[in-house]
Amino acid sequence: MLLLNNIEVIYSDVIQVLRGVSMQAPEGKIVALLGANGAGKTTTLRAISGLLRAQEGKVTRGNIEFGGQRIDNLDPENIVRLGIIQVLEGRRLFRHLTVEENLLLGGIARGGIARDLEQVYEYFPRLKDLRRRVSGYLSGGEQQMLVIGRGLMAHPKLMMLDEPSLGLAPLLVQEIFEEIKKMSEREGMAIILVEQNARLALKIADYAYVMENGRVVLDGPAAQLAENEDIKEFYLGLTQVGERKSYRDVKHYKRRKRWLG
């Protein structure tokens, strides 16, 4: 459904952040986007959602298609109306509004209705109890649920989640990821999941891309990637248990790094 074709993004006419990124996100599937800090994951999401513009960024080459329509460099408002929602990093919410007001705002672009609220409360029953609370006072996990729920209110065809696990307790992350999985299956929604926590991401994702330095360096079905040695080492943090890191490992790292770059 979503197709990125060799796109390039430049900030402030000078700084090139993405160099020829191509990827796709099919209906009803979860796509994980992995990579270190500064690899260009968030920029990719912003390129899709149109929010680049607020930061003086621009897609300068390549194109982005959604359902057969070119959407690169459209206004974010219009992209949302096509059914693409980016859930921003850092659990950004309208802190002075209540939970329910936050949710209603999520649906406002398509004329949010009360029935949609019930749907969100089904996924996250806890929000229902908290719906009159001022959202700024919620706990981190509750805020994350709210943010995802708010995205859901727009009935998106594609939801992009930017680091939903950041700073949350592992159990909570588990719970939230399960709901995400459920959502994508039930609503037939494509999901792009940007994560640092590669293990979890690969567990629920169907397909994954690995980015470095503004390029996609590796991609493949999630299960397959999870078995890839380099992924294991660099992103899952798995080495043979108990073994001391030796000079050989470092050399190996360097080799791998070259390959990845």
Add this chain to the structure above:
Amino acid sequence: MRKSLFTLMAALLAVALVLSACAPQPTPTEPPPPTAAATEAPTEEPTPSGPPDLTGETITIYHFGDLSGPLAAITTPLIHGAEDAVKAINESGGIYGATLEVKFADTGGKAEEAVAAYDRFTSEDPNALVMITYGSGEAEALAQRFAEDKIVNITAGLSSKAFYGAGSGYTFGLGPIYPDQMGATMKFLSENWDTYKPSDAGDEIKLAYLSWPTAFGQGGLTAESRAYLADLGIEIVAEETYDVSPTADTTTAILTAQAAGANVIWTNTLAFGPAAILNDLNSLGLRDQFVVAGDNWSMDLATYAFLAEPAYGVGLIAPFPYLWWTDTGNTGVQYAQTLFTANERPASEHNVGYLLLVAGVDMTVKALTHAIDTVGYENLNGEAVHDALVEMSPFDVLDGVLRMDFSGGSRSPHMSQIRMIQGGPDAFNVLQDWAETPDLRPQE
């Protein structure tokens, strides 16, 4: 380099002081001989016997006004009055053939702008003769300059400081100064208290001075006017101010005055100033408890524009140092009316400003003519016009629309009627005919 910077500056300062000592005088006050007149001068110089022929000459009158500030309500007709009067005079031959011209500067009611305009005017015309000013603040700021540069200032801003402050002497009023006006009105009221007093008022006049917190608004209150009121046995029980704005609420001022036992209100304001008090007195249902009086400007059509009902104006008392449009028996008023009709001025300008400037231009022409007769055109300067105004006194302007008297060191007239609004607009009826006002000019 830094050292040399300071050396340079020190040198500059020294030079500056020397330079300022020998700075050129503000372009000479002695008139340069008018080139055209110079040739024919000798024949007429000794005794100006026959009327001189000044065809081709131009005499400029400079006019300061406020078309954008709080006094704009009256200024527009003021300018039109001057323009129309000058046009008519030129059509009938000017002053011995010389063309009269008016140059106007909009100062927005600010002294700073008035000074700038003054410098521009005196720069254009080294022999400026007459300037007409309007606001009290302007007149006060420029008073010294007029005296130094010997330029006659005919002013409608009648606060006493402009006339008699230190170093003034060339400022002449179109009406009595505000302390005189208040004194005259209060004298009249105290003499006729039984006739005009509110039904439940006592035998004593208790005065409340409710006005704007501006030079004009406070112009009536001077040491002399206070002393004069005290002599009349009138106590000032309240002095309150309100905003210079059509939206000003005078409720607290009025109620404070009432609580202090006031039965007469004096307001030194114009247009929406008196209207605010009259409106609020009616809105509060207190109109019958006060005699309301104000300066000459307060009794004008401009006030009606702000009254909630025209009837609210009824009963306002004011000194009236000129005739009014309704005095159609007077040829001067007839003349002004002819000008007004001929130039198709809108009805809203049928007010004191227009009439007064037709008269003011007439007064200027009389003074200029007299000065030319006395010293000759080639010697015509501000001083001559000044002397003419004093020598002519007492004299009537525009066939008695104004009665001027600048004798005895007084530079504002001391004659006024007292009038009262009785009925619809324009029904400014005479309560007391022309009479001498008290002379409350500041004692040096």
Add this chain to the structure above:
Amino acid sequence: MNWQLLPQFVVTGLLAGGPLALTALGLVLIFKSTYIFNFAQGQLLLLGALFTWWFAVEAGFPLWLSIVLALVFSALLGFGIERFALRPMTGQPLLSIVLMTLGLSQALHGLALLFFGGAQRNFPQIFSAANPYKVTTPFIYNDNPIVIILKQNLVWSFVIAILGVLVIGAFFRYTHAGLAMRGASEDHELAQSIGLRIHRIFGVSWALAGVVATLGGVLLATSSGLDLSLSVVVLAAFPVVLLGGLESIPGTIVGGLLIGLSQGLVSASSLSMIRNTSEIMPYVVLLIVLLIRPEGLFGQKRIERI
């Protein structure tokens, strides 16, 4: 203290706070959504009143129609201001934006002067200027109960102004459009990410501020008359906004009433020096607020979690 006048001036002061609150509302509306403090609000107020005057007096339309037309005009004006003066300033520092609204106020003042002239003018009456309401209070002075006299137009201006604030407040609280505006005001980027058209929302905020300003202008002008100095009333509304809290709609009412009350209280003093402070009372209150509680009574203290 002039005890006899105290109840009267307290009530008069409170009533005067109504139009102040409405004027302050215009400022709050713009600040809430755009974080711009609009120094040109006074000129919007003036132009709103001038438009009404022009339609009613010059064009001869019925008063209600004139007001409606003026509301439309000022809404368009507000919309235009956002589009052409403030949108280009997006991302500029506070100083530039403050100066932009100051420049705007000068330019609008010049335009008003140019198109309407400096002369004062009569404004159509909406409320009766006669027959004041008289209320007998339980307070006794010199063995007589104190009677408060209230001008009809003052009372009705107050009622309409407060109603106006309440209606706008309800609009913000209970409608989707209001919710969108509240959302946009909090976080521009987040609002964009969920599909709010923030520039349209900013435009609407300015248009709404124009509407509110026109209402205020008409209410203030109808009691007496109209001239260019009408715009200065907004100078008394600045303190109201700071007192109530820059983002708070209910704050405008409380702030307006308190400022009006403070003016009424000093007016009842028996010392003329203290009575005269009535004109600067809003600014004295303002300084006190700045020193004691800068965020105002109902201002948002930032909710931050660590």
Add this chain to the structure above:
Amino acid sequence: MGVPRPAGEFDTTYAYDMATIRRNWQWWLLIAFIVSLYALPFYASQSIVSLVNRIAITVIAIQGLNLLTGYTGQISLGQAAFMTTGGYISALLVNLAGWHFLAALPAAALGAGIVGLLFGLPSLRVKGFYLTMSTLAAQFIIPWFTRNIFPDILNGAQGVNVRVPFMFGIEFNSPQKYIYLSLTALVLTTIAAHNISRSRLGRAFIAIRDHDLAAELLGMNLFKYKLQAFFLAAVYAGIAGALAAHNIRHLNSETFNLNNSVMYLGMLVIGGLGSNLGPFFGAFVVEMLIEFATLFGPFFITLFPATAAGAVQALKPLFFGVTLMLFLIFEPRGLAHRWQLLKTAWRLRPFSH
């Protein structure tokens, strides 16, 4: 000083590095300019002398504002109020106490400075826009005081007539003479402003403007520096106010009003914030606009039926406001920045970079 210089020109001594003016011909140009201003009364008409006189006084007021707003980043709407303070102090000292003008002027500066300090006090707790409100309060409260305290001396709303300075046997009663006072004051205040901006204090101001939190973390006493900026701005205003009052010869609570404060801010932005040339450019350009409005207004205004012909005051705020808005949108760094670009282009000619 951040201006690109041609290749091959290096600072070889500290004196050269610190020098404001590096070339001899620049010295001569500056001297020639100043001399031509001082000689103005000998070759220019009175209206031009009067205009330059007013511009000089305005520039002083704006220089003060530049220290507070341009360098320290605190927006002030109270500059005119501090001018009122200075004007009254000087007027009273000269009129009543019979002080020499040269003694009254520093007293006026100091007095205004102290009052400015008082209204800077809220900077302890608030900043940015809130602080602007505090200065706006000054713009109402100070004139109120002149109207209401000591009515016997200050004469309430009517204000006071201000005596013409009389020094060295000269009465400064015409623009041709007064301009020497204004220009000399301007030269001195310019040197002072220039040195303040280059000193430790000036750098502290800039640090506060650019990031006050960071400046505080570096151990700077923010409050102290902000107060100093307020004080200095008001000192400049006091000097300008005294000069203006003795020039107008009349002073009341409305002589310098909110409108003046707004104009000064606008002039500063048009000229260039945080540049010592900014006040000169700004005052000059805006005064020229106003002169333009005065000269050509009457023709222009006849196009508008509602406006009385001659109401040139309508054009002044319009021209000023629109100019200010255009500058904010297209050249927020003001004319001084343009001037730098021009100079750079000239120095580096024929290469553009």
